[in-house]
Amino acid sequence: MAYMDIKGMSLKLAEKKLSIASTEDKNFALKKVSDSINYNRKEILQENAKDVANARKSKMKEGLIDRLKLDDNRIDAIIEGIDTVIKLPDPIWRSDKVWTLENGLTISKMTVPIGVIGIVYESRPNVTVDAFSLALKSGNCILLRGSSSAINSNLALVKAIKEGLRESNIPENVIEFIEDTDREHVKEMLNATKYLDLIIPRGGRDLINYVIQNSSVPTLQTGEGNCHIYVDESGDLGKALNIVLNAKTQRVGVCNACETLLVHKNVADKFLPKLYDAINDKVELRGDNLVRNIIDAREASEEDWAEEFLDYILAVKVVDSVDEAIEHINKYGTKHSEAIITESLTNARKFQREVDASTVYVNASTRFTDGFEFGFGAEMGISTQKIHARGPVGLDQLVTNKYLVVGDGQIRK
Amino acid sequence: MAYMDIKGMSLKLAEKKLSIASTEDKNFALKKVSDSINYNRKEILQENAKDVANARKSKMKEGLIDRLKLDDNRIDAIIEGIDTVIKLPDPIWRSDKVWTLENGLTISKMTVPIGVIGIVYESRPNVTVDAFSLALKSGNCILLRGSSSAINSNLALVKAIKEGLRESNIPENVIEFIEDTDREHVKEMLNATKYLDLIIPRGGRDLINYVIQNSSVPTLQTGEGNCHIYVDESGDLGKALNIVLNAKTQRVGVCNACETLLVHKNVADKFLPKLYDAINDKVELRGDNLVRNIIDAREASEEDWAEEFLDYILAVKVVDSVDEAIEHINKYGTKHSEAIITESLTNARKFQREVDASTVYVNASTRFTDGFEFGFGAEMGISTQKIHARGPVGLDQLVTNKYLVVGDGQIRK
Numbered sequence: 109m110a111y112m113d114i115k116g117m118s119l120k121l122a123e124k125k126l127s128i129a130s131t132e133d134k135n136f137a138l139k140k141v142s143d144s145i146n147y148n149r150k151e152i153l154q155e156n157a158k159d160v161a162n163a164r165k166s167k168m169k170e171g172l173i174d175r176l177k178l179d180d181n182r183i184d185a186i187i188e189g190i191d192t193v194i195k196l197p198d199p200i201w202r203s204d205k206v207w208t209l210e211n212g213l214t215i216s217k218m219t220v221p222i223g224v225i226g227i228v229y230e231s232r233p234n235v236t237v238d239a240f241s242l243a244l245k246s247g248n249c250i251l252l253r254g255s256s257s258a259i260n261s262n263l264a265l266v267k268a269i270k271e272g273l274r275e276s277n278i279p280e281n282v283i284e285f286i287e288d289t290d291r292e293h294v295k296e297m298l299n300a301t302k303y304l305d306l307i308i309p310r311g312g313r314d315l316i317n318y319v320i321q322n323s324s325v326p327t328l329q330t331g332e333g334n335c336h337i338y339v340d341e342s343g344d345l346g347k348a349l350n351i352v353l354n355a356k357t358q359r360v361g362v363c364n365a366c367e368t369l370l371v372h373k374n375v376a377d378k379f380l381p382k383l384y385d386a387i388n389d390k391v392e393l394r395g396d397n398l399v400r401n402i403i404d405a406r407e408a409s410e411e412d413w414a415e416e417f418l419d420y421i422l423a424v425k426v427v428d429s430v431d432e433a434i435e436h437i438n439k440y441g442t443k444h445s446e447a448i449i450t451e452s453l454t455n456a457r458k459f460q461r462e463v464d465a466s467t468v469y470v471n472a473s474t475r476f477t478d479g480f481e482f483g484f485g486a487e488m489g490i491s492t493q494k495i496h497a498r499g500p501v502g503l504d505q506l507v508t509n510k511y512l513v514v515g516d517g518q519i520r521k
Numbered sequence: 522m523a524y525m526d527i528k529g530m531s532l533k534l535a536e537k538k539l540s541i542a543s544t545e546d547k548n549f550a551l552k553k554v555s556d557s558i559n560y561n562r563k564e565i566l567q568e569n570a571k572d573v574a575n576a577r578k579s580k581m582k583e584g585l586i587d588r589l590k591l592d593d594n595r596i597d598a599i600i601e602g603i604d605t606v607i608k609l610p611d612p613i614w615r616s617d618k619v620w621t622l623e624n625g626l627t628i629s630k631m632t633v634p635i636g637v638i639g640i641v642y643e644s645r646p647n648v649t650v651d652a653f654s655l656a657l658k659s660g661n662c663i664l665l666r667g668s669s670s671a672i673n674s675n676l677a678l679v680k681a682i683k684e685g686l687r688e689s690n691i692p693e694n695v696i697e698f699i700e701d702t703d704r705e706h707v708k709e710m711l712n713a714t715k716y717l718d719l720i721i722p723r724g725g726r727d728l729i730n731y732v733i734q735n736s737s738v739p740t741l742q743t744g745e746g747n748c749h750i751y752v753d754e755s756g757d758l759g760k761a762l763n764i765v766l767n768a769k770t771q772r773v774g775v776c777n778a779c780e781t782l783l784v785h786k787n788v789a790d791k792f793l794p795k796l797y798d799a800i801n802d803k804v805e806l807r808g809d810n811l812v813r814n815i816i817d818a819r820e821a822s823e824e825d826w827a828e829e830f831l832d833y834i835l836a837v838k839v840v841d842s843v844d845e846a847i848e849h850i851n852k853y854g855t856k857h858s859e860a861i862i863t864e865s866l867t868n869a870r871k872f873q874r875e876v877d878a879s880t881v882y883v884n885a886s887t888r889f890t891d892g893f894e895f896g897f898g899a900e901m902g903i904s905t906q907k908i909h910a911r912g913p914v915g916l917d918q919l920v921t922n923k924y925l926v927v928g929d930g931q932i933r934k
Binding site for chain 2: 124127128201204207209213215220222223301305306320321324326327328344346347350351353354355358438456460461462464465466467468469470471472473475476477481482483493494495496498499508509510511512513514515516517518519520
């Protein structure tokens with residue numbers, strides 16, 4: 109039997125049982141998994157140390173090694189993450205829509221699990237546990253394919269998860285892991301329509317594009333964020349400065365950080381020098397000619413408008429109107445998070461209606477686009493596609509629906 | 522410029538304007554389109570006659586010619602279809618979820634159009650207008666690719682639609698049609714991720730599979746239905762017989778017709794002879810050995826359990842329990858529509874929870890799975906996938922969401 113068939117059939121055997129498991133059983137299983145990770149802490153750290161040593165040997169960048177590395181604090185955070193998911197409401201077998209037809213049939217639209225979800229992800233080993241606990245709570249089986257650089261850490265984590273599940277009423281094969289790092293298996297996974305209902309890629313742009321281009325299983329595109337802040341003519345410049353500083357510098361390597369600033373021409377003279385004074389010592393500014401007439405900045409190239417820097421770099425452009433700002437954003441943005449700083453109700457409304465993005469802010473930092481900040485409790489990523497789920501993907505987005513129709517003999521005329 | 526770029530850029534130019542169009546403007550445009558189809562009736566029928574003549578020449582089956590053929594009644598039905606869509610509530614810029622975070626940010630989850638939807642479809646020319654009117658009302662631009670056998674009819678209909686739009690405030694390039702029947706353009710369309718947000722294939726199994734296998738644009742899988750009715754031990758056999766007759770014979774060529782009947786062993790002796798008497802003169806029965814011990818039937822092959830006959834054929838099997846019925850359905854079904862006939866609350870609940878399908882019935886015909894019957898007013902097809910929308914796809918399923926976040930200077934800590 110092919111490798112993917114073994115994994116797929118194992119998951120399929122667990123699928124129905126997990127889909128109808130009680131919240132009590134799911135929470136108990138998650139508790140057992142969190143205990144098991146705690147109990148296996150030493151082994152997990154030892155296996156992680158092997159990955160880190162291999163990464164050093166192959167000259168991996170320190171930033172990436174930091175993402176790969178586990179320590180006691182990070183294991184604690186992983187365990188806390190599971191406890192958070194335990195406390196979240198079960199998203200399954202709920203309805204907010206029940207209606208009755210003229211012929212007496214009653215229809216209830218119920219939430220049900222999606223089925224089996226595949227995750228293809230890069231270095232961070234905590235994703236292994238985060239993705240598993242969200243999948244389990246939402247009644248979905250999960251097939252994981254991590255990067256080869258984290259293989260020892262991931263294997264140790266999956267072993268601990270399965271050990272925990274064996275002490276619960278949830279079958280241990282609700283989670284399967286592709287332990288063979290052969291890249292062929294990714295291709296097989298992307299075409300395993302027989303076993304997988306959805307694939308979520310988590311990682312850099314190349315990984316995401318590869319998965320989307322090559323998958324015949326439906327995919328959920330997450331991550332890329334070229335986010336803008338537009339400071340309108342009527343904007344409160346004090347608020348604007350705080351918000352730009354926060355969105356650009358509070359954390360630079362994240363998808364909801366600000367990458368381009370747009371400033372209305374009538375406030376550019378006043379706002380840009382303030383910005384320069386506050387930010388120039390740590391952020392490289394790249395501006396168009398109008399910006400460079402006011403402050404010292406490198407010249408922005410056409411590519412800069414489209415770039416997700418994930419770094420201490422900010423592209424800055426002066427615009428004539430809210431319409432030009434909207435046009436620029438819809439042309440270069442990645443439909444993630446966009447903000448306007450304004451006191452004009454008309455411009456706020458126009459910006460929120462016409463900018464095409466998952467989340468559109470008025471007078472707030474783009475950094476809030478996040479499952480935790482939104483109050484979803486946890487997230488599987490932030491969707492930048494329009495199909496299925498858009499924006500932060502929490503438990504409520506990891507479901508599909510089933511219509512229950514109850515009658516007493518109705519036939520169609 | 523490549524063919525698909527011309528079409529794609531034309532649609533993109535119309536996208537924002539349509540996405541924020543008022544309900545009034547959209548309804549007025551639909552009315553103008555319906556007037557224009559009425560006004561161009563003669564030309565549409567003449568062009569359709571060419572398609573029918575070509576189909577006859579190439580020996581198309583009469584059943585397919587019937588689907589292709591338009592007449593005055595069918596044009597009337599197309600016009601009525603538009604009027605129905607005009608009367609439906611606008612699904613855009615609505616919210617059933619608004620909440621406020623501890624920091625004072627207010628988040629509203631709003632419905633917005635998906636963007637540009639591609640439809641790849643087979644012979645019926647009415648799909649051209651149905652798909653257009655649903656797309657327009659839900660604020661989505663549409664790219665149509667019909668079959669070459671209906672090319673003259675479709676071109677005449679699209680011409681009439683565009684003529685109608687020119688008298689409205691909605692740009693005529695909200696609809697584009699691939700008038701060149703070169704199959705290469707389908708491939709280009711399936712990879713036009715730059716222009717298309719979603720592709721919906723409408724037609725036979727081969728077309729749907731081809732689109733799903735080859736599209737890097739997200740797809741919505743519609744149509745295939747291998748639907749079952751299970752007559753439980755406790756079922757009311759009078760109701761059961763009515764329901765089976767209705768679901769099998771009221772219309773055989775549709776996806777929500779019943780293809781396999783499962784009967785509990787304890788009622789098989791009593792129920793199967795009734796069924797035989799009622800149905801045998803017009804429906805070919807294919808049974809397992811237990812069935813054939815009771816009534817005269819052809820032997821069912823393994824393939825018969827998986828087949829969507831779309832014909833006067835019914836596969837029949839005797840099962841030991843509701844569990845065996847559920848297992849059979851989850852193995853052979855297409856997750857479309859499934860029914861149990863029972864008076865047992867426990868078995869009804871078990872069947873509805875454990876059968877994996879878009880719609881699960883208790884004591885009613887599977888034929889009700891339909892956007893009109895469900896009260897959605899119209900439909901773009903019935904989704905058999907779990908991602909984005911499952912079951913009938915009406916206006917409310919042709920949307921995505923945008924989170925509006927309003928604050929007064931909030932930054933992330």
